[in-house]
Amino acid sequence: MSGRLSIIGTGPGNPEQMTPEARAAAANAAEFFGYGPYLDRLSLRADQIRHASDNREELDRAKAALERAVAGANVCVVSGGDPGVFAMAAAVCEAIDNGPDAWRSVDLVVVPGITAMLAVAARIGAPLGHDFCAISLSDNLKPWTIIENRLRSVARAGLVIALYNPISKARPWQLGKAFEILREVLPAATPVIFGRAAGRPDERIAIAQLAEAEAADADMATCVIIGSAETRVIVRDGKPDLVYTPRFIKEEAR
Numbered sequence: 001m002s003g004r005l006s007i008i009g010t011g012p013g014n015p016e017q018m019t020p021e022a023r024a025a026a027a028n029a030a031e032f033f034g035y036g037p038y039l040d041r042l043s044l045r046a047d048q049i050r051h052a053s054d055n056r057e058e059l060d061r062a063k064a065a066l067e068r069a070v071a072g073a074n075v076c077v078v079s080g081g082d083p084g085v086f087a088m089a090a091a092v093c094e095a096i097d098n099g100p101d102a103w104r105s106v107d108l109v110v111v112p113g114i115t116a117m118l119a120v121a122a123r124i125g126a127p128l129g130h131d132f133c134a135i136s137l138s139d140n141l142k143p144w145t146i147i148e149n150r151l152r153s154v155a156r157a158g159l160v161i162a163l164y165n166p167i168s169k170a171r172p173w174q175l176g177k178a179f180e181i182l183r184e185v186l187p188a189a190t191p192v193i194f195g196r197a198a199g200r201p202d203e204r205i206a207i208a209q210l211a212e213a214e215a216a217d218a219d220m221a222t223c224v225i226i227g228s229a230e231t232r233v234i235v236r237d238g239k240p241d242l243v244y245t246p247r248f249i250k251e252e253a254r
Contacts, residue, residue: 002069002106002107003069003072003073003074003075003107004109005065005066005075005092005108006026006028006075006076006077006109007108008077008078008083009078009080009081009082009083009087009112010038010041010078010079010113011081011114011119012080012081012114012115012116012119012198012199013080013199013200014119014199015041016199017114017119018041019113019114021111022113025076025109026042029048029074029076030049030075031048031050031051031073031074031076032048032049032075032078033061033062033076033077035054035078035079036052036053038079041080051065058091059095061088061091062077062088062095065077065092066099066103066106069107070102070103077092079113082112082113082114082115083113084110084112085117086165096108116195116223117134117162117223119198119223120223120225121162124207125234125243125244127160127193127227127244127245128162128225129244129245129247130230130245130246131158132159132162132245133154133160133161134162135151135154136163136164137166138164139174147174147178148177148181151178155228156185158228158230160225160226160231160245162224163178163224163225163226164223165220166178166215166218166222166223166224167215168220172215175218175224179213179215182226187210188211189211190209190210190227190229191207191208191209191227191233191243192209192224192226192227193207193227194208194218194224195222195223196222197221197222198223227243230246232245232246
């Protein structure tokens with residue numbers, strides 16, 4: 001008889017931002033599969049088994065978890081943030097789609113969570129208050145040409161953009177190039193929010209204008225939110241402090 005496979009997110013990193021539903025799923029699971037630092041966020045009991053793997057081994061991790069679930073184990077696959085946003089839920093679904101029929105019989109539960117763009121947005125106001133999108137700048141799983149086309153398209157459509165995976169040692173130039181592309185479309189004063197480690201002790205939230213935004217202000221722990229032409233900055237105590245995108249947008253807005 002097949003077991004159960006729950007896919008949970010630990011939230012952006014602050015323990016208080018992990019949902020009660022995710023905690024309950026973790027408490028009931030026997031085996032855990034995930035990237036080591038994400039598993040470290042859980043307080044596992046002595047009877048719970050941990051299977052840590054590298055962050056770039058998502059599909060292999062999903063297959064291993066499914067094998068254990070098919071064997072009857074109560075398994076938990078762990079992501080950061082929300083498991084359905086650039087995370088393990090898609091990898092597990094992909095494995096099921098291309099795997100043996102037995103994997104389709106697994107009792108699968110995806111538990112919603114809090115992702116980085118929501119945590120960053122909450123810390124700065126309401127930049128996602130109207131239409132928005134999320135784009136990963138990692139070209140490990142899709143060509144850079146697709147990323148460029150999407151950036152231009154959503155900027156022209158007037159969407160606020162949350163950028164995931166903005167920069168790393170292996171990908172040092174993508175965020176700078178993204179800023180160049182967006183400067184072709186958006187006003188120079190468009191607000192850019194750098195939200196690093198939102199909700200954690202090493203949190204850093206900064207606001208810049210698109211014309212002056214520097215890729216060096218981000219790292220892999222940063223979610224970058226770029227406003228639309230409608231996004232507004234409120235100055236309080238003499239400094240830019242709140243960012244929001246109005247709920248009402250005029251028909252002629254582009």
